[in-house]
Amino acid sequence: MRFRLLRRRLTISAPRMAVRTHHGWPWQLGVAAVFAALVAGMWWLGFDFGQLLGGFNRREIEGQIATLSADAATAQREAASLRSANSRLESEIAMMRGTLAALEKQQSEILAENGKLKDEVAFLQQFFVDSNKMPGLAIQRLSLDGSGKEVVRYSVLMVRGGAPKDDFEGTLSLQADLTPTALATADLAPRTVTLPDETTDAAPLRLRFRYYQQLEGTLQIPPGYAVRALTARVYDSKAGVPRASRTLTLP
Numbered sequence: 001m002r003f004r005l006l007r008r009r010l011t012i013s014a015p016r017m018a019v020r021t022h023h024g025w026p027w028q029l030g031v032a033a034v035f036a037a038l039v040a041g042m043w044w045l046g047f048d049f050g051q052l053l054g055g056f057n058r059r060e061i062e063g064q065i066a067t068l069s070a071d072a073a074t075a076q077r078e079a080a081s082l083r084s085a086n087s088r089l090e091s092e093i094a095m096m097r098g099t100l101a102a103l104e105k106q107q108s109e110i111l112a113e114n115g116k117l118k119d120e121v122a123f124l125q126q127f128f129v130d131s132n133k134m135p136g137l138a139i140q141r142l143s144l145d146g147s148g149k150e151v152v153r154y155s156v157l158m159v160r161g162g163a164p165k166d167d168f169e170g171t172l173s174l175q176a177d178l179t180p181t182a183l184a185t186a187d188l189a190p191r192t193v194t195l196p197d198e199t200t201d202a203a204p205l206r207l208r209f210r211y212y213q214q215l216e217g218t219l220q221i222p223p224g225y226a227v228r229a230l231t232a233r234v235y236d237s238k239a240g241v242p243r244a245s246r247t248l249t250l251p
Contacts, residue, residue: 139246159212172205178225
């Protein structure tokens with residue numbers, strides 16, 4: 001066996017021999033690093049070219065995202081500014097509406113007062129024209145507003161004619177005749193309400209004037225009743241007897 005092996009190695013049938021150059025590990029590490037960088041670069045270029053060929057450009061998309069982010073930030077700032085301006089305008093509109101409502105109320109009050117003053121001026125003109133024709137004390141006007149409600153408002157105008165020299169002093173008495181309304185739920189009987197109320201310590205309606213005096217006030221009506229007639233009487237404080245009276249009958 002040994003002879004055969006020796007002959008195989010020394011003859012033409014001996015196995016081939018290769019001669020290789022040996023390099024140190026730093027060279028091998030450098031070559032591996034260069035190879036890895038080359039592979040990574042090829043992969044990165046292939047990835048970018050693949051995106052470009054596939055219709056996706058990452059840099060363009062990133063630029064568009066940055067532009068859209070800037071536009072969104074600008075829009076948010078403009079929206080905040082518009083909201084602030086809107087709040088300020090709403091506050092101003094609310095103030096203007098309040099001012100307009102106050103002016104409308106003031107206008108209605110002025111118109112009502114103007115109408116009242118016109119009525120008084122017309123009455124005074126007629127009063128001074130007819131002052132010599134109606135000597136003595138009289139109830140020139142008696143009116144009632146709000147009939148059928150629980151609170152009604154009355155107005156009484158008293159005048160003196162014949163050029164009086166001194167002031168008249170006395171009191172005013174009101175008597176309201178009440179009847180049950182059609183909406184009354186119980187069987188109610190007619191009744192009378194006086195002002196001032198005799199059962200309480202209400203202050204009398206004092207009068208002191210020379211030519212005329214107007215008294216206005218409210219009269220409390222019990223529930224279920226309506227005013228059918230209102231009678232006003234003027235009493236002299238010296239004699240204690242009625243000097244004038246007038247009755248207002250409501251339909």
